[in-house]
Amino acid sequence: MKPPSLGAILLGLIPFLGGCFSVALWDRIYPMVFGLPFNFFWLIAWIVLTPVCLYGAYRLEDRGASGSTPEEGGAR
Amino acid sequence: MSPGVVALSIISAIVAVGSLAGFYARSHRKMDLEQWTVAGRGFGVILVWVLMAGEIYTTFTFLGASGWAYSRGGPVLYILGYQPLMYVVSFFVLPYVWEVGKKCKLQSQADFFEVRYGSKYLAAFVALIGVICLLPYAQLQLKGLGLIVQVASFGAIPPTAAMVVAFALVAAFVFVSGVRGVAWASVIKDILLLFAALFIGIAIPHIYFGGIGRMFAAMAQAKPEHLVMPGATKNLGHGWYITSVLLTACGFFMWPQSFAAAFTARNARILRRNAVFLPLYSMTMPLMVFVGLTAVLVLPKLSDGDLSLLTIVRKTFPAWFLGIIGGAGALTAMVPAAIQLLTAATLFAKNLCRPILAPGMSDQKVARLAKVMVVVLALGALYLAIQTSVSLVSLLLLGYAGVAQFFPGVILGLFSKRVTTSGVFAGLAAGVIITSVLMLTNRDPWNGVSAGFIALCANFVIAVVVSGFTSVRVAGFEERTAAAI
Numbered sequence: 001m002k003p004p005s006l007g008a009i010l011l012g013l014i015p016f017l018g019g020c021f022s023v024a025l026w027d028r029i030y031p032m033v034f035g036l037p038f039n040f041f042w043l044i045a046w047i048v049l050t051p052v053c054l055y056g057a058y059r060l061e062d063r064g065a066s067g068s069t070p071e072e073g074g075a076r
Numbered sequence: 077m078s079p080g081v082v083a084l085s086i087i088s089a090i091v092a093v094g095s096l097a098g099f100y101a102r103s104h105r106k107m108d109l110e111q112w113t114v115a116g117r118g119f120g121v122i123l124v125w126v127l128m129a130g131e132i133y134t135t136f137t138f139l140g141a142s143g144w145a146y147s148r149g150g151p152v153l154y155i156l157g158y159q160p161l162m163y164v165v166s167f168f169v170l171p172y173v174w175e176v177g178k179k180c181k182l183q184s185q186a187d188f189f190e191v192r193y194g195s196k197y198l199a200a201f202v203a204l205i206g207v208i209c210l211l212p213y214a215q216l217q218l219k220g221l222g223l224i225v226q227v228a229s230f231g232a233i234p235p236t237a238a239m240v241v242a243f244a245l246v247a248a249f250v251f252v253s254g255v256r257g258v259a260w261a262s263v264i265k266d267i268l269l270l271f272a273a274l275f276i277g278i279a280i281p282h283i284y285f286g287g288i289g290r291m292f293a294a295m296a297q298a299k300p301e302h303l304v305m306p307g308a309t310k311n312l313g314h315g316w317y318i319t320s321v322l323l324t325a326c327g328f329f330m331w332p333q334s335f336a337a338a339f340t341a342r343n344a345r346i347l348r349r350n351a352v353f354l355p356l357y358s359m360t361m362p363l364m365v366f367v368g369l370t371a372v373l374v375l376p377k378l379s380d381g382d383l384s385l386l387t388i389v390r391k392t393f394p395a396w397f398l399g400i401i402g403g404a405g406a407l408t409a410m411v412p413a414a415i416q417l418l419t420a421a422t423l424f425a426k427n428l429c430r431p432i433l434a435p436g437m438s439d440q441k442v443a444r445l446a447k448v449m450v451v452v453l454a455l456g457a458l459y460l461a462i463q464t465s466v467s468l469v470s471l472l473l474l475g476y477a478g479v480a481q482f483f484p485g486v487i488l489g490l491f492s493k494r495v496t497t498s499g500v501f502a503g504l505a506a507g508v509i510i511t512s513v514l515m516l517t518n519r520d521p522w523n524g525v526s527a528g529f530i531a532l533c534a535n536f537v538i539a540v541v542v543s544g545f546t547s548v549r550v551a552g553f554e555e556r557t558a559a560a561i
Contacts, residue, residue: 003491004168012164019157020321023314027150029296029303035289037296037303040362043156047358050160054167054352061348 008057015053019046079395083228086399087406090268094407095249098261133269133360134213134412135220136472138405139382141361145368147381149299149307151317152365158321159358162328167351170329171344172490178339184419185335185482186427192489193497196431201501202482203427205508206332207453209478210420213331214457215464216471217413218242220382221406222461227386228402236462242409243458250414250421250450258418259340262411268404270360276389276401277363281370283392291370298373316521319529320473326532327480333419335486417457421449474515477528481507484536488543495539498546503539507531 004012019042026042033041144152176182180191185206190199218239225238250258281291295303306312329335341347364385371384375391378384386405390398425446430437437445484503488495514520514527522530 009168012168015161015164019161020318020325023157023305023317027153027304027314027317029300032289032292032296035287035292037292039150039153039304040156040292040365043153044359044362047156047160047355047362050164050355051352054164054355057167058348058352062345 004057005060008060011053011057011060015046015050018049019043078230079398080228080230080232082395083399083402084225084233086396087224087228087402090400090403091245091406091410094261094264094410095245097264098249098258100260133266133357133408135217135405135409137361137364138269138408139220139223139385140216140472141364142368142371142385143380143382145365146371146378146384148309148312149302149369149372150305151307151309151312152368153305154317154320154324156358156361156365157317158324158328159361160355161321161325163351163355165325166329167348169486169490170338170347170351173335173486174338174341174344174347176490182339183336184423184427185330185332186423188335188489189485189500190427190431193485193500195497195501198497198501198504200428200432201504202485203332203423205478205481205504206423207420207428209475210332210416211453211457211460212471213475214413214416214420214453215460217409217416218246218457218461219471220409221413223380223382224386224402224405224409227383227390228398230390239458239461242406242413243454246410246413246417247451247454249410250418251447258411258414261407261414265404265407265411268400269408272401272404273360273363276385277360277366280367280388280392284370284374288366291366291373294373295369302369302372311521311524313524315524316526319521319526323480323526323529323532324476326483327476327528330479330482330486331475332423332479333415335482336419413454413457417450417453418446420453421446424449424453473520473528477511477515477520477526477531478508480528480532481511481535483532484539488539494543494548496543496546496548499539499541499543502542503535503537506538507535510534 027039029037029039031038036044141152141155144155173188176188176191180187182188182191184203186199186203189202190196193199219235221242222235222239225233225241226235229238249261278288281288285291285294292303302308305314305317329338338347367385367388368381371378371388375384375388378387386398386402389401393401425442429445430442481504484507485500488500508531510531511528514522514530520527
């Protein structure tokens with residue numbers, strides 16, 4: 001198995017930027033969205049957006065894996 | 077019948093059904109060590125999903141998150157923050173772990189360290205730390221069970237007696253069913269928990285305030301400071317949030333049982349696909365938090381935040397409903413406790429005792445010793461649960477800081493050819509010592525930074541620096557794993 005591709009790693013970094021490092025920007029009550037304080041809304045949004053990013057990474061990795069079939073076939 | 081009897085009968089019935097599912101699943105199968113620990117590596121998407129969810133959604137989800145929302149406020153956001161991120165880490169790490177596991181027939185996390193670094197002492201050290209960190213986690217589950225029975229019996233059964241019963245149930249459950257039984261009991265548990273979380277998370281704010289939005293509006297009026305960090309605490313601010321989220325996201329799949337759950341998958345793609353969709357399951361987490369926040373205004377004077385969810389359910393609904401919630405909670409404690417004890421006992425017997433003390437032991441004897449250790453470790457957790465009174469989240473943070481120290485050894489082991497056995501050994505030892513010193517002297521967080529995170533950074537740096545000065549002892553790891561097929 002080869003290491004993860006750069007594209008997949010970049011997609012994986014997006015949720016870390018959104019839900020972790022940027023905390024000082026979104027840890028506030030107002031503006032409230034859908035009745036939720038902004039910080040709660042923001043983190044709940046990332047629960048939904050993270051699978052989107054990972055799905056992108058999955059597609060990239062899957063394509064990478066099928067591209068390297070001869071190599072894997074040799075190992076088996 | 078008194079409400080306490082009604083609630084307790086329903087809880088017992090739910091626990092009985094869950095346990096029967098476990099016992100039934102193990103019948104008709106020969107239980108050798110590989111079946112008992114990794115279910116013969118035959119699980120597909122759904123079973124790996126529920127097994128992992130079984131380990132992820134524990135008493136901590138159920139009572140701990142609402143408890144922190146109640147007692148700390150804003151800092152509870154870290155739980156919502158780390159949940160999706162730990163799957164991101166797993167997406168990039170677990171498929172590679174699985175690959176090595178398949179090729180070298182690994183059953184435990186310590187096995188991984190043994191084949192990667194070629195040192196049974198390093199493996200035994202990893203096993204020892206794993207067992208020590210699992211104890212507070214199992215203790216947390218027993219404490220949760222004790223709280224459930226205490227509230228459901230309307231105080232008639234003291235928590236200590238409840239914990240003793242819980243301990244007997246869990247030990248018996250692991251003893252007979254092994255990992256396959258646990259996975260099936262997990263199915264029932266997950267369905268119940270999902271229903272319970274959706275229902276009370278929406279119903280309770282609705283009953284008291286007319287909706288989640290109105291509950292938050294009332295909170296923003298009455299206690300705005302409770303909704304942002306540091307909430308009701310002095311030192312859990314943004315620096316603590318970032319470092320705790322990173323520590324927990326990196327640490328989650330370093331739990332020996334979650335790491336080993338990767339070995340139960342049939343192939344590596346299953347693990348990737350699970351990592352994509354499991355974050356959606358975290359949607360139950362905010363609902364638990366909403367219940368805790370509702371309790372802040374409705375029941376302002378509880379002695380223990382961890383009681384907030386159960387107490388507000390008891391106050392709001394009839395006894396039979398408290399029974400259903402309590403039963404879901406009881407399974408949510410028992411299933412993970414079973415997995416944790418199973419893992420700790422196997423680690424002890426297979427990676428600590430056999431290689432160091434009794435090299436001649438047969439697999440059957442290891443399996444027998446593991447079963448004895450289930451009881452010994454469960455007794456240890458029971459003793460700790462009765463003796464100490466720390467909040468559920470604090471117990472969990474203690475274990476996380478410990479297991480996260482495996483992260484550098486795993487990552488460098490998978491992706492670097494230059495890392496050495498001495499480097500990883502030195503880093504791990506330093507990480508564990510720093511964590512213990514900071515935590516035992518009440519310096520967590522230290523200067524606004526999570527103590528485990530400081531230790532993790534030191535661990536990484538020391539592993540890399542020492543690796544630079546020592547020679548690679550296990551050369552050609554990739555060739556060896558390729559040849560082992």
